[in-house]
Amino acid sequence: MKKFTKLFLSCAAVAAVTAAVATSAMAANLTGDLEGAYDPSTGVLNITTALTGESTVLVLAPDAITETDTTIADSEILYIDQAEIAATTNMGLKGKPTADGVYTVWVANAADNFATIKKATFRIGESETSTIIGGDTSGDGNVNLTDQGQMLRYLAERSDNIGNVGKAYEDPTDPAKKIVVGDTSGDANVNLTDQGQMLRYLAERSDNIGNAGQEIEVGPEIAPAE
Numbered sequence: 001m002k003k004f005t006k007l008f009l010s011c012a013a014v015a016a017v018t019a020a021v022a023t024s025a026m027a028a029n030l031t032g033d034l035e036g037a038y039d040p041s042t043g044v045l046n047i048t049t050a051l052t053g054e055s056t057v058l059v060l061a062p063d064a065i066t067e068t069d070t071t072i073a074d075s076e077i078l079y080i081d082q083a084e085i086a087a088t089t090n091m092g093l094k095g096k097p098t099a100d101g102v103y104t105v106w107v108a109n110a111a112d113n114f115a116t117i118k119k120a121t122f123r124i125g126e127s128e129t130s131t132i133i134g135g136d137t138s139g140d141g142n143v144n145l146t147d148q149g150q151m152l153r154y155l156a157e158r159s160d161n162i163g164n165v166g167k168a169y170e171d172p173t174d175p176a177k178k179i180v181v182g183d184t185s186g187d188a189n190v191n192l193t194d195q196g197q198m199l200r201y202l203a204e205r206s207d208n209i210g211n212a213g214q215e216i217e218v219g220p221e222i223a224p225a226e
């Protein structure tokens with residue numbers, strides 16, 4: 001028990017807890033390096049690891065690890081085991097969790113001395129989403145010279161207090177990505193490319209200039225790194 005607890009805890013600091021998109025109110029599909037699904041009605045998590053042999057498996061409750069708290073309480077460990085596993089395996093989670101949130105699954109394999117940890121998440125409940133307008137950095141629902149001016153100031157000053165420029169949200173369609181206000185090109189950076197697209201959009205009002213002027217569905221806001 002101690003050995004793999006320590007192994008996983010040593011990796012806790014670098015583990016990003018990511019959000020998955022809710023696909024149904026019933027089974028919750030895994031998103032990430034592992035395939036599978038969790039069934040809240042039975043408490044069984046089925047995962048396809050593409051791994052065989054001795055492996056460690058850890059399933060954590062939502063918010064078990066945050067940027068400010070990387071310690072894991074016993075009550076936050078829903079499953080932990082080190083055993084021979086098949087490529088596809090079922091595990092019963094402690095407490096048959098049904099609370100809304102994003103749960104984290106980690107699997108490491110003895111074949112590479114536990115060097116590689118496969119990570120995935122599943123979500124119970126709906127992901128909270130809202131809508132922003134591409135290029136609308138002021139947040140008033142319009143894309144105009146005010147927004148373009150805010151982006152110019154942001155590029156000059158890199159301040160976090162110029163409208164919403166640089167504010168980041170989870171991408172509800174892909175937990176590995178984020179959506180950044182002012183990033184019209186969609187590469188998660190705000191730079192001169194976006195500024196150029198804004199100028200073109202203001203001149204042409206075309207729907208095909210990056211995401212400028214388009215409605216974008218976003219997940220929860222991502223807190224800025226300290």
Ligand SMILES: [Ca+2]
Nearest residue numbers: 136138140142
């Ligand atoms: Ca605006």
Ligand SMILES: [Ca+2]
Nearest residue numbers: 183185187189
């Ligand atoms: Ca960009």
